[in-house]
Amino acid sequence: MSLLVLDDVKVHYGGVRAVDGVSFSVEPGQLCGMVGPNGSGKTTTINAITRTAKLTSGRITFDGTDIANVPPFKLRRIGLVRTFQGIRLIPDLTVRDNIRLAAEQHGHKRRKSRAGAVTPDAFSEALIERFGLSDVKNERPGALPYGTQRRVEIVRALSTSPKLLLLDEPVAGMNHAERADIANVLKELHAEGLSMLIIEHDLRMLLNLSDHLVVLNFGKLLAEGEPHATASLPDVQRAYLGGSIERD
Amino acid sequence: MIDWLAANAPLLRNISVLALLGYSVQLALRAGVFSFATVGFYAIGGYVTANLLKAGWNWVAVMALVIVVGFVFALVISPVLNRLRHLFLAMATLAFTLFIQSLALSWATFTGGAQGMFGVRRVLPQGAMIAIVVVVVLIVWLTQRGVLGRATSALRHDELLAASLGVNVSRQQTMAFAASSGVGALAGFVQVSTTGVFGPDDISFSTVVTSLTVLVVGGAIIWAGPLVGAILVGTLPLYLVKAGNLSLIIQAVVVLAIVVYQPEGLVGIVKYLFSIIRKPFRKKPRETTAGAPAS
Ligand SMILES: Nc1ncnc2c1ncn2[C@@H]1O[C@H](COP(=O)(O)OP(=O)(O)OP(=O)(O)O)[C@@H](O)[C@H]1O
Numbered sequence: 067m068s069l070l071v072l073d074d075v076k077v078h079y080g081g082v083r084a085v086d087g088v089s090f091s092v093e094p095g096q097l098c099g100m101v102g103p104n105g106s107g108k109t110t111t112i113n114a115i116t117r118t119a120k121l122t123s124g125r126i127t128f129d130g131t132d133i134a135n136v137p138p139f140k141l142r143r144i145g146l147v148r149t150f151q152g153i154r155l156i157p158d159l160t161v162r163d164n165i166r167l168a169a170e171q172h173g174h175k176r177r178k179s180r181a182g183a184v185t186p187d188a189f190s191e192a193l194i195e196r197f198g199l200s201d202v203k204n205e206r207p208g209a210l211p212y213g214t215q216r217r218v219e220i221v222r223a224l225s226t227s228p229k230l231l232l233l234d235e236p237v238a239g240m241n242h243a244e245r246a247d248i249a250n251v252l253k254e255l256h257a258e259g260l261s262m263l264i265i266e267h268d269l270r271m272l273l274n275l276s277d278h279l280v281v282l283n284f285g286k287l288l289a290e291g292e293p294h295a296t297a298s299l300p301d302v303q304r305a306y307l308g309g310s311i312e313r314d
Numbered sequence: 315m316i317d318w319l320a321a322n323a324p325l326l327r328n329i330s331v332l333a334l335l336g337y338s339v340q341l342a343l344r345a346g347v348f349s350f351a352t353v354g355f356y357a358i359g360g361y362v363t364a365n366l367l368k369a370g371w372n373w374v375a376v377m378a379l380v381i382v383v384g385f386v387f388a389l390v391i392s393p394v395l396n397r398l399r400h401l402f403l404a405m406a407t408l409a410f411t412l413f414i415q416s417l418a419l420s421w422a423t424f425t426g427g428a429q430g431m432f433g434v435r436r437v438l439p440q441g442a443m444i445a446i447v448v449v450v451v452l453i454v455w456l457t458q459r460g461v462l463g464r465a466t467s468a469l470r471h472d473e474l475l476a477a478s479l480g481v482n483v484s485r486q487q488t489m490a491f492a493a494s495s496g497v498g499a500l501a502g503f504v505q506v507s508t509t510g511v512f513g514p515d516d517i518s519f520s521t522v523v524t525s526l527t528v529l530v531v532g533g534a535i536i537w538a539g540p541l542v543g544a545i546l547v548g549t550l551p552l553y554l555v556k557a558g559n560l561s562l563i564i565q566a567v568v569v570l571a572i573v574v575y576q577p578e579g580l581v582g583i584v585k586y587l588f589s590i591i592r593k594p595f596r597k598k599p600r601e602t603t604a605g606a607p608a609s
Pocket residue numbers: 079082083084085102103104105106107108109110111151
């Protein structure tokens with residue numbers, strides 16, 4: 067059974083058809099890349115999945131549950147978590163507390179009571195260590211380099227133990243070294259079996275990482291399938307030339 | 315010490331009530347709810363206390379009831395508030411306070427109308443009053459830390475993000491609003507049970523302004539803020555008496571200066587001074603991108 071299924075999803079804002087009848091699915095363990103020119107509806111698609119944008123019509127099921135029946139704050143409980151296109155760290159909490167905040171929101175009582183199980187604090191601490199944030203964990207995020215801030219956001223999302231991680235342009239604005247760094251993190255997570263849906267303008271990176279590629283254009287699904295084959299379709303190539311998918 | 319406390323009873327009473335009003339606003343504000351309802355609940359607390367004490371109730375029972383009334387009343391109106399955001403929410407809470415103010419004038423059998431309530435037994439011992447303030451400060455301090463404190467910070471800065479991480483935004487804001495209202499009502503209880511009088515003047519718009527001033531001067535988010543603000547707002551007029559009519563202007567200038575130059579209030583200024591003193595001894599934070607060498 068597919069982990070995430072979008073069935074003819076439409077999100078219209080007045081006359082703007084931000085997402086206009088998109089259907090695709092993400093399989094368990096899959097790393098699904100999503101590309102498309104600016105304004106093609108990528109972020110709105112993730113907003114629809116996380117109930118930040120209201121569906122005009124269509125249906126989204128996650129892990130067999132229609133997400134229309136799940137209040138937005140409970141999505142994380144069923145294993146759905148996202149990052150945002152812009153950085154959204156809480157400025158007056160340290161890096162560690164930003165991560166703890168997410169880890170402890172759900173299930174910390176349950177986790178504590180189970181003998182031998184990991185507490186949210188220990189779990190956050192392990193993630194901080196693993197993703198190389200130990201040096202900065204007591205800093206406030208505002209003063210950190212951009213790439214580090216984005217990394218904190220990914221780690222914070224991971225601290226909720228998601229089944230599906232939705233990333234909205236995780237390497238936007240990063241330099242080459244930072245990009246390579248995040249790409250490695252994503253590769254590792256993928257190898258461990260985490261399912262991901264990643265929006266990214268850096269097509270080369272997505273071609274390296276993903277098992278499946280979804281291409282949006284003007285709110286519609288332009289193509290989907292095996293990444294390399296999909297990226298070389300004439301329609302997709304044309305959308306690029308008109309669009310802004312950078313190929314560096 | 316005892317002599318000093320006795321001699322300064324009116325000042326301490328004033329500071330206590332101001333501090334409670336400030337904490338009431340802060341409890342809501344730090345969860346992202348900008349509420350003017352504090353004075354409305356202050357009025358409810360005050361009038362309920364006046365009537366019950368006149369009816370011969372024990373003050374401990376009155377206090378408990380007043381807190382519960384504030385809390386429950388807030389829960390009842392919160393579904394309406396939960397539908398509103400930001401400026402609209404602030405307007406709605408202001409409307410609530412205005413409504414309570416006009417009700418206080420018209421419902422004379424309960425409130426004494428324009429004359430207000432007087433001759434109420436002044437039953438609250440000074441020690442108990444100070445204890446009440448200490449307990450409120452402790453609660454505010456404790457809930458600013460730990461799981462609840464982190465969730466509250468997240469709520470205040472970014473509701474959408476907080477929800478995406480699993481914070482039940484509307485429940486937490488409702489609870490914060492209820493706590494704010496309970497403390498507002500408690501301020502009314504303290505006012506009446508220490509002065510014996512309560513009337514429209516106590517709940518006028520200037521009280522709304524004063525409660526916000528306390529918060530702004532002391533520090534809106536920091537737990538010590540309202541206490542520090544109450545001490546300043548409570549004592550400043552005493553020293554400004556000589557200035558006569560100028561005193562209001564001086565107060566306004568002090569408040570404006572703090573708002574403009576130090577949004578974190580006096581507590582923020584003290585923290586800043588401490589950070590300057592400590593700086594030379596602190597290890598410089600390392601500028602690192604977690605292992606990624608710059609290329
Ligand atoms: N809340 C909204 N109200 C009105 N229009 C919106 C709203 N959100 C998005 N849109 C419009 O919907 C379209 C799709 O926007 P979206 O942000 O999903 O694009 P995107 O593919 O993520 O673009 P980018 O690559 O620039 O991030 C755009 O035309 C945008 O202006």
